[in-house]
Amino acid sequence: IRQETAVANLSKSMITIGKLTLRNFLSIGAVTQSVDFDSKNLTLILGENLDLGGDGAKNGTGKTTILQGLSYALFGSPINKIKLDNLINRTNGKHMVASIDFNVDGTDYRIERGRKPTFLRFYVNSQEIKTTDSDGNESQGENRETQEKINHILAMSDDMFKHIIGLNTYTEPFLSMKTGDQ
Numbered sequence: 308i309r310q311e312t313a314v315a316n317l318s319k320s321m322i323t324i325g326k327l328t329l330r331n332f333l334s335i336g337a338v339t340q341s342v343d344f345d346s347k348n349l350t351l352i353l354g355e356n357l358d359l360g361g362d363g364a365k366n367g368t369g370k371t372t373i374l375q376g377l378s379y380a381l382f383g384s385p386i387n388k389i390k391l392d393n394l395i396n397r398t399n400g401k402h403m404v405a406s407i408d409f410n411v412d413g414t415d416y417r418i419e420r421g422r423k424p425t426f427l428r429f430y431v432n433s434q435e436i437k438t439t440d441s442d443g444n445e446s447q448g449e450n451r452e453t454q455e456k457i458n459h460i461l462a463m464s465d466d467m468f469k470h471i472i473g474l475n476t477y478t479e480p481f482l483s484m485k486t487g488d489q
Contacts, residue, residue, distance in 0.1 A: 320462055325408035327380060331396040332403050333372045339404075342373055374473050380407035380418055382465035383427065383454060386473050395422050411460055418457065429453050 328341040371386075375394065378386045385394060395403040401423035408417050417430040427450055429436045436453070458464050463471075470481040481489060 320412055322461060323410045324377075325410065327373065327376050328404070328406045329372070329376045330402070330404045331399045332376055332379075332405055333394060333396065334369060335372060336396055337399050337402075376405050377407065378465065378468060378473055380405040380420060381457070381461065382468060383420055384465045386469050386478065391422060416457075416460065427453060429457065 324344040326341050326343045328339055329335045330339045331337055375385050378384060379394060403422040406419040415432050419428040469478045
């Protein structure tokens, strides 16, 4: 019954990713960079490495950084097994921020995550949802309960994101997995 309910709820929900903003994240330095996904058209991310003379090279252009940023902003985890502190830009070594704006069925959400210092801020319709730990203290880092709320709103986990949406070379394709693992 739970699976049927989840599928029914998923078919009713429409998730629209707005803007992904990154600072001091992997190869992105202290100057904030953003990608606006809020379009009625398909967003296709291509790259041309101009550092190599623009000879058609596609490696090192930031495509995977964007996918890593999406995964980290939404779920607090990368798409591969990289340590979280290794997501921080090596040159600056601190003040990493990844934020994402999205809408689900007319409700606006924003997630802001950071490392060094570690923080998680979650907003619903521009109102910050304060999180507390088990002792009632305001939570400054990753909060499991808040992440569970986010997963419920998105109707997916980080694992589902990696296998179905964030297709990459680090994760086994969903249809290649054993039926029980799917």
